[in-house]
Amino acid sequence: xxxxxxxxxxxLAKAFPALKKETAYASPAESAPSGSVTxxxxxxxxxxxxxxxxxxxxxxxxxxRLRKVEVMKxxxxxxxxxxxxxxxxxxxxxxxxxxxxxxRCETTTSGGETGSVVAYWVTKDVIAGKVVDxxxxxLKAAPNATVxxx
Numbered sequence: 001x002x003x004x005x006x007x008x009x010x011x012l013a014k015a016f017p018a019l020k021k022e023t024a025y026a027s028p029a030e031s032a033p034s035g036s037v038t039x040x041x042x043x044x045x046x047x048x049x050x051x052x053x054x055x056x057x058x059x060x061x062x063x064x065r066l067r068k069v070e071v072m073k074x075x076x077x078x079x080x081x082x083x084x085x086x087x088x089x090x091x092x093x094x095x096x097x098x099x100x101x102x103x104r105c106e107t108t109t110s111g112g113e114t115g116s117v118v119a120y121w122v123t124k125d126v127i128a129g130k131v132v133d134x135x136x137x138x139l140k141a142a143p144n145a146t147v148x149x150x
Contacts, residue, residue, distance in 0.1 A: 075100055078119040081134045082126070093123050105139045106146045 057063050078100050080086050085093075098121045120138075122131050132147070141147055 071100075074102065074119045075121075078121040081120050081122045081131060081138055083134075097124055098122065099124055101149055103135060103139075104148055105141050106148070 057066065075095065078098075080092075084090060100119065100121045102117050102119050104117045120135065122134075126134075136145075136147060139145075139147065
């Protein structure tokens with residue numbers, strides 16, 4: 001059985017030489033090169049160091065199209081801030097009567113600042129102060145939290 005494993009490993013190494021491990025770091029605490037994704041056992045170069053975002057196109061028309069696609073995705077993923085629309089089966093207002101935005105709630109923890117960006121929507125007739133109050137209540141933000149538009 002050992003002989004078959006050794007033969008199989010040799011065959012794989014011969015067929016796929018590019019899959020050999022890159023430089024391994026002794027521990028994750030050691031710093032990896034910039035633009036790399038570090039795991040416990042090895043470091044794999046990140047093909048796109050812009051936080052997973054594709055590079056901005058240089059063509060303004062293409063950039064406008066990408067921006068429109070991002071807005072469509074945001075509208076699809078948006079969560080209602082108002083409780084009356086959050087219920088299952090609630091009658092939702094048409095899309096042209098909604099305002100869409102992204103918000104992040106940063107809370108201080110022992111590990112540092114954390115927060116994720118989430119898309120939300122409100123109806124256009126709600127004033128800004130109520131939106132902020134409802135958003136803070138929805139996020140269950142602590143008094144020391146910072147809620148910001150992303």
